[in-house]
Amino acid sequence: MRSGGVNPNATSYNILIAAYCRAGRLERAMVYLEKMIEDDSCKPDHVTCNILVSAYAQRHMYLESLTVLNRLANMGCKLTDYPYNCLIGGFAKAGDIPRALCLLETMIRNGFVPNVFAYNPLIYTLCSSGDVGQAYELYEEMEDDGCVPNKATYNVLVKGLCKVGKPEQASHVVSKMIQNGSLPDPSAYSAVIGSLCKVNEVNKSCDFVQEMISRGCISDAVSYSSLIKGLKDLALLDQADILFRRMRERNLSVTITAYNTLMESFCSLNDMVKAMKLFRTLCDKGLEPNLVTFKVLFAGFINREQYDEASYILQMMLENKFQPDESYWSTLMGGFFEKGKFHKAKSLFLFMIEQRGTLTALAYKALLDGFLRKGMVNKACCLIDQMRKKGLLPHVAICIAWIHGFCHRGKFDVGRTLIEDVKGKGFLPDASTYNTVLSGFNGVGDLLSVHALVEEMLNFQLAPAIEPSNSLIRSIFSRGKLLPAYELSLRLIDAGTRLDCSVCNDIIDGLFKADRVNEALKLLEVIQHQFSRDKVNHE
Structure with a gap:
């Protein structure tokens, strides 16, 4: 501009400084501020100050922003309240309350009347930090100065x-x-x-x-x-x-919300008498109970194990055109089983079928769990057959729990079938689950089933339990099948099953007598290696 014979004015400088600020090049903006100060034809004005103070404040560089403000103020630059408001808010948000308050005093001393943009950040920060007393003093001060608080001021202070x-x-x-x-x-x-x-x-x-x-x-x-x-x-x-x-x-x-809230409170205190009294009152007043009403009362009775009363609430839900999900029915069935009310549990199950037509695995699970808990194994077996036919076997974890439950009740064949169900879902039961069934078959002397399960476990690299493994090896050895007993022993030891010494000694002795010295030494070496490994692990 100067080369063309035109001197830049304040507007020219401000446009250039603003451009550098927008680009984030504050150091270049400050270079042109220095040139502007040195220029005799124009000086920085309030626009210059606002641009620079705002640019630094937006980058949380409040001290640099304050330096610019003080320098221009000391030069006699005519300012507005904008940079003060901007910096008071910045320091307040940064938690530097002393500097923000000092700047507020400076603002007033320089003849400016602070507005809500100056007071609100201070009041907010003071309240947030727990210094509500000082925040209230500022609130009174702003009212005394004729500054009308806005909605934000009031809400922050009230809270x-x-x-x-x-x-x-x-x-x-x-x-x-x-x-x-x-x-x-x-x-x-x-x-x-x-x-x-x-x-x-x-x-x-x-x-x-x-x-x-x-x-x-x-x-x-x-x-x-x-x-x-x-x-x-x-x-x-x-x-x-x-x-x-x-x-x-x-x-x-x-409102029904008020009733529900109070009923929930009484239920949480196990005061179902008061809760039901409120329920009858709201019905007498002509209010219609909603789903929350029934949910609150049902949960209250279930928690107190008052299952007949919970059943009444379930009936009320149906009468009021609400359809309880299966978790309600299943929970209630489980409760009836716990109290020995088997007929009520079964009646509830049949009623569910009547109401819903079809049931999910959750409903069947509740009934089957009840049968198992109460030792009604034959009924449980029939029910699980029904579930299998309907394709309603539940999650793998539940099936595994049932395996243990049926085996505990002596139904090892059902446990074996459930293992196949779990595998059919793409999951492999763990060694503990297999061994539960394995030990069951061993306990009743079903060595054919033991052998089949042991082979299956070894194929899946699972370690069969010790007792069934010993029984199986003894059975094979006693039938004169020396080499099959030897080979199976090696596989079991390799899988991590610790065979009894007496079993291993019988096989080794038999191998020596049969002139199978290499095999005998091999088995002896494997046993010694297992013993050394167990000793290290124990230490």
Whole structure:
């Protein structure tokens, strides 16, 4: 520009400085600030200051930003309140309250009147850090200076005061807020309600709600329901009960949510008498119970093992056109089994089929678990056959649990079949599951099944249990099958099964007598190696 005979003015410099700032090249922007200062034809103005202060502040370089502000102010540059607001907010958010407050004083001393953009970040940070007292002093100061707080100011301060246990002061702030034409957020008046309840000021809490209602801030039904929930969340159930009765005495509208909240509280305290009394009251008032109502009562009775009462709630759900999912039925069936009420459990199962037409594995599982727990093995066997035909075998983990359950009841053949079911799902049962069935067959002397399972386990590189393995080797050896007994012994030892010394000695002795010296020495070497390995692992 100068080469063309035109001197740059402040606008030219500001455009150039702003461009460098947008590009993130603040060092180049500062070079042109220096040139601008040295230029006799123009000087930095408030626009220059705003651009640079904002650029540094956006990058959280607040000290550099403050340096620019102070330098331009000391040069006599005419400033606006923007850079002060920008930096006060920046320092406040960074947690540097002392510097932010110092800058606020400087701003006032330089003739500027701080607005909400200066005060709000300070009040927010002070409340967040727990220094609500100083935040409240700033709030009073801004009112004295004629600065009208906005909704954000009030909400932050109200929540902060409630957090430190000053609900009455908070309610006063809410009143001032309404007078100034702002309505509090639901979270703000809920904070006041909860805080008053915490200090057992239920009456004042009710008065506060009434004031909010009378001012048209909130509806009565929603407000009282929120209040009851707040009391319940604070474990102030006695106060919630008092408030609930007061609502009814005043003929105030009570929502189903309020009933559900209080019923849930009574259920959590195992006071099902009061919970059911509320249920009958809401029905008498013409309110329709919803799914939450029944869910709360059902869970309450189940937790108290009052299964007949839970069954009644289930029936009520159906009468009110709600369809319980299978978890309700399954839980109730399990409860009836626990109490020895087998006929009720089975009747419930048949009723489920009647209601739903088809059932998932979850419902069958509940009945089968009950049969197993009570030793009704034949019924369990029939049921699992039905499940298999319907393709309803449940998750692998449940099948494995059933394997152990059936084997515990002496139904090893069912356990064996379930192993095949698990494999059919693409999973391999662990050695413990196999050995449960294996030990069962061994216990009843079914060595053919033992042999088949041992071979299967070895093929899957699983270690068969010691006792069945010893029994099998003895059986093979006693039938004169020396080499098969020898070969199987090697495979078992290699898989990690520790055979009895007497079994191994008999085979070694037989091999020597049969002039199978190499085989005898091989087995002896393998046994010694296993013994050494076990000794190292034990140490």
